[in-house]
Amino acid sequence: QVTLRESGPALVKPTQTLTLTCTFSGFSLSTIGMCVNWIRQPPGKPLEWLARIDWDDDKYYITSLMTRLAISKDTSKNQVVLTLSNMDPVDTATYYCARGDIFFDFWGQGMLVTVSS
Amino acid sequence: EVVLTQSPASLSLSPGDRATLSCRASQSVGSYLAWYQLKPGQAPRLLIFDSSHRATGIPPRFSGSGSGTDFTLSISSLEPEDFAIYYCQQRSNWPPVFTFGPGTKVEIK
Numbered sequence: 001q002v003t004l005r006e007s008g009p010a011l012v013k014p015t016q017t018l019t020l021t022c023t024f025s026g027f028s029l030s031t032i033g034m035c036v037n038w039i040r041q042p043p044g045k046p047l048e049w050l051a052r053i054d055w056d057d058d059k060y061y062i063t064s065l066m067t068r069l070a071i072s073k074d075t076s077k078n079q080v081v082l083t084l085s086n087m088d089p090v091d092t093a094t095y096y097c098a099r100g101d102i103f104f105d106f107w108g109q110g111m112l113v114t115v116s117s
Numbered sequence: 118e119v120v121l122t123q124s125p126a127s128l129s130l131s132p133g134d135r136a137t138l139s140c141r142a143s144q145s146v147g148s149y150l151a152w153y154q155l156k157p158g159q160a161p162r163l164l165i166f167d168s169s170h171r172a173t174g175i176p177p178r179f180s181g182s183g184s185g186t187d188f189t190l191s192i193s194s195l196e197p198e199d200f201a202i203y204y205c206q207q208r209s210n211w212p213p214v215f216t217f218g219p220g221t222k223v224e225i226k
Contacts, residue, residue, distance in 0.1 A: 037215070047153075047161075047204055049215035060213050063118075096161065102208045103151035105172065107160040 002026035004036075004097050004108035011114050012087050018113060022080040022097030026106075029055055029075050035101040036080040038071065040093040041110075048093075053080055054101070089115045119143055121205055121218035129226040136192040138221045140205035145185045149208050152181055152190045155220075156201045164203075165190060192223075200225050 008020035020038070027034060038050040051071040052060045061069050070083045080097060094112045098104035120143040130136055140150065152165040163172040165181035168188060178193040192199055205218040 039215075046219045047155075047206075047217040049206075049217065052213065052215075062214065098161075101213070102149055103163060103166040103206065104153075104161070105163050105166075107162075109158075109160045 002099065002106040004099065004106060006095060006097055006108045006111040008095075008111065008113065010112060011116065013117050014088055014115060016087050018082075018084040018087050018091070020082045020084075020095055020097075020111070020113070022082070022108060024078050024080070024097070024099070027099065028078070029053075029073050029080070031055055033101065035099065036073070037098050037100060037104060038080075038082045039096045039098055039104070039107075041096070042090070042093040045093075050084075051082060052101075087115045091115050118214065119146060119207055119209055119216055121207060121216055123203075123205060123218035123221050125221060126219070127222040127224060129224050130195055131226045132195050132197055134195050134226075136190075136195055136199070136223055138190040138192075138203055138223075140183075140188040140190070140218050142186045142188075142207060146207040146209075148184050150181075150183070150188050151206045152179075153204045153206065154199075154201045155204065161204075195223070197225075199223065 004024040034055045037052040053071045068085045073080045092115045094110040096110040098107040124139045148168040150168045154162045169181045202220045202222045204220045
């Protein structure tokens, strides 16, 4: 059974760095072809893909946020970590992690991160 | 970057009605298009991948079609649990960059 769960702070201040962890089970990121992504949804707005990390440690980012994003993995812990620097209120969103390379077949429940002083 | 547009933005229907949702890409995406269902407080659910393939556990009332730039998600007979927001999504070939459409809200009439 594949599951993913996001964890991290629910509230961050402007200019701080957000660190989110995706803990998953039911698959391994050392398996060829496996990928984990981060996707967010600001309140009332559509989904926005942010980043992806592959089994071979290749990494891909949305162009508009590339300078602020970093994704990494700890295969032994079945975790993927996303950092987003210099947080701004417009980064307030529900952040999801999801498995997939072309489409996303399993998602976490998501966690709402609010940026406010 | 491929831009996806969805129409209509919202659809007001009754249980038992047929729903037809459209997704249009700014350039050809082949058959690399997926559809998701989102409900508040729940994990998004993959419905359709590769334009027309139902994901595991998705009931046959959901069907997808299309290729190139024009795609359709159909729900043959709406059940109460189908009232939700639906998003289409594509992946560019290289580099792998993903975009979602703005969504279609299917609400109860």
